[in-house]
Amino acid sequence: MALQNRSASLGTEPISNLLVKQSVPASIGILVMSLNILVDTIFVGNWIGSIAIAAINVVLPVSFFIAALGMAIGIGGSSIISRALGANNKEKALKTFGNQITLTLLITILMTVVGLYFVNDLIPAFGGKGDIFEPAKIYYKIVLYGVPILALSMMGNNVLRAEGKPKIAMIAMIIPSVGNLFLDYILIYVFDMGMAGAAWASTASYVLSFLFIFWFFLSDRSELRISFSHFGLNMAILKEMTALGFVTLARQAVVSVTYLLMNNILFSLGGEASVTMYGIIGRMLMFALFPVLGVTQGFLPIAGYNYGAYKFPRVRESINKAIKYAGLLALVIFALIMIFPEAIVSVFTTDAVILKETPWAMRWVFAAIPIIAIQLIGSAYFQAIGKATPALLLTLTRQGFFFIPLILILPNFFGELGVWISFPIADVLSTIVTGFFLNREIKKTLIT
Template sequence: MKTEELGSARILPLMFRLALPSLASCLINVLYSIVDRIYIGHLSSASSAALTGVGLCLPVLQMISAFSAFAGSGGAPLCAIELGKKEKDSSAQIQAQKIFSNAFFLLLFFSAVLTFTVLLFYRPFLYAFGASEGTFPYARDYLRIYGCGTVFVQLAMGLNPFISCQGHAKTAMLSVFIGAVLNIILDPLFIFVLGMGVKGAAWATVISQGISAAWIFAFFLSKNSCLKIDSRIFKPEGSIIYKISALGISPFIMTVTESGVYAVYNYGLHKFGGDNWVGAMTLIQNVQLIVYLPLAGFCSGIQPLISYNYGARKFLRMKYVITVMLLVTGITEILLVMSVSFFPFFYTGIFTGDSQLLNIAAPMLRFYILGMYIMWLQHCAQTVFVALGKAKISVFIACLRKIILLIPLAFIFPRIFGVEAIFCAEPCATFCSATTSGFVLYFLCKKIWKASYSEMEPRIL
């Protein structure tokens, strides 16, 4: 697909050409994210302690991915907007390249800082997130190895949005697919055949991410990419980094506060319930990934299309894209959440055969997942805010759900109503923030549509 097709091709087929590979990427990414836990959860000995230990690493892994989102999700929409302007402004291509180079610099810088931090401070991190003497050895083994591969994680996750923003959705999907398939193959080999257990799962993930990063490097060095890896990577510009930061802070907050939420959850569950309750939350969060990532994948595929047409001032095309995105994600998410609500033992049973964990996790899953009935509205709104470069609005919505609502509720509920109440914090916070997001999106789009009345565009379907 040529980049110019984002502003000229018929919209409905174009949306699905972009969204389906991105959706496939996120479905594959579900496997990437949870396949370690599936295998570990079925280890013949100490499976529940090992699963809980790896689950305790999740807040740290979320923090690492937050920095890749900062550079990737902050820079890619800006690149897409500049590439949209390219039709009318020849200097836009140069500006897009500068944005890409500065984002690349940030990813390398974050890699160095995060590797040092994780390897030096993994012990206090894990104990702060609810580790016990029984689960800490498993968490330590996994996190130390994963920390060594931080640079691969940063480059694989942070550079992939710059492939999608050029319209190469299939290539972006393949970068995820290659790593995920390799991870699925290496996991049983390292965990069971070589008897490495949790360490084997970590090595499988690091090697797989390294291969994904190499694939992405090859794309940016090829003639298919209009963004290139060159010496400008090592010449950061303050003004451009500021723009990336202003937009990237929203996805960063959304991801890093997820880490904070997990920490509060794990602390409360360990204090009021014990290791089995922490393990049950790990199962529930795995199921949440199955429900959430298809939503994220579809919206991620659509985002470059919104950004490009906003930059090209083709507002009617943008309006149609947003409308279809809301309809597709709303219907899909409601059906998925209904499925999980009806069959909670099936979904949690994917990850473990431990009856104690299942008897805690399955009933609590029904309460925890209720917020996903409306979460699609917030994610669509966030996608639009980031795509249009509306950094302040995006940051406010990101902070509203996690910092203002969810973390305080997760801290307060178990102290008043008991350990089970902590699972109700998620739907309460999600309902309030998603409703607010919907109203903000409505008024923002209403303002933009006024500019479209004089720009009648034929053949948008």
């Protein structure tokens, strides 16, 4: 069957149906991945100790940043693929996919080597001080071995969505999550391997995801059947792909810088306990927002395909409905966090100090979550249609332009409270800015 015929549903089916078809699998995949991180943290906190939560929180920025290289290449290239499918340009889609694989391997292997070489400098810089250093070092070195495989998996997952295969992408996210939890139990609880067990469980789970995605693209079920000629780097495609992917990479770079600052600021204000609090709250942010992030992921190929096909009324409809659905889901999340923070924290640890201090901080962090859909969908829209500069600026608005300055300033006046209130203030300010530019872009370009 021709490539365009197999992906044409993105331009013909009702937007509501497409959002459900694209978002539900994405949400389930993100849920399982987030649940994996959440349960992994629970296992580590209960079977190793609360200091282990802080250790993993220190390592995450480094491994996430390198893995984000794969995600950035995946999202940047997938934007090109979605629009190429909409414009019926099969060769460009295939060439883009081949270039994604080559670029991911080259960059992530290099970054892994550099990350391992500077291990003793990076861990303290990201807040791995005092009792946190040794367990963080054990976890970091092992996890980093599997990061190139994780990067390839993240890249391939986004290509699956661009190809119109959200269910396959969901399975690719579920496999490593389930595998990691099973391996956690075996290596940490049964074999008592401690931090090394947690790290090897994560690394092995990356391999499982990669093997599944690799099998799919080699099978007849994939439309993107590339040949060796497609692996050769094409400068025009690389330029467009890196410009769009830089949006995701810059966002993750800012996240890594945020972790660095937060871990160091909180360590100076409250020691290991405050870093552990942030570890728990950070996991809840990843977990609780899964349906909102799922809608955002589902929205990307729909907007990209229809924009490439010049079906602007469908693009407008996809924006409006994505914001509506994501906003309603965010409101539900807000209510649950506000009502049950104590019960949530008690799942992670029995440490009395953590149980007492974390719930009030969590309420502040989630205070403005109901409006976050506008910011997420708005910045995602510019990325979906290939406008890299506004996508980059809007993506960096929340954490780069607002949150980082706030956490550098407010703790000087309000202590640890200043750190937590920075979250809702940044959410409100970034939503206002994104809403303004999104509305202006709709009126300017999405004309019938």
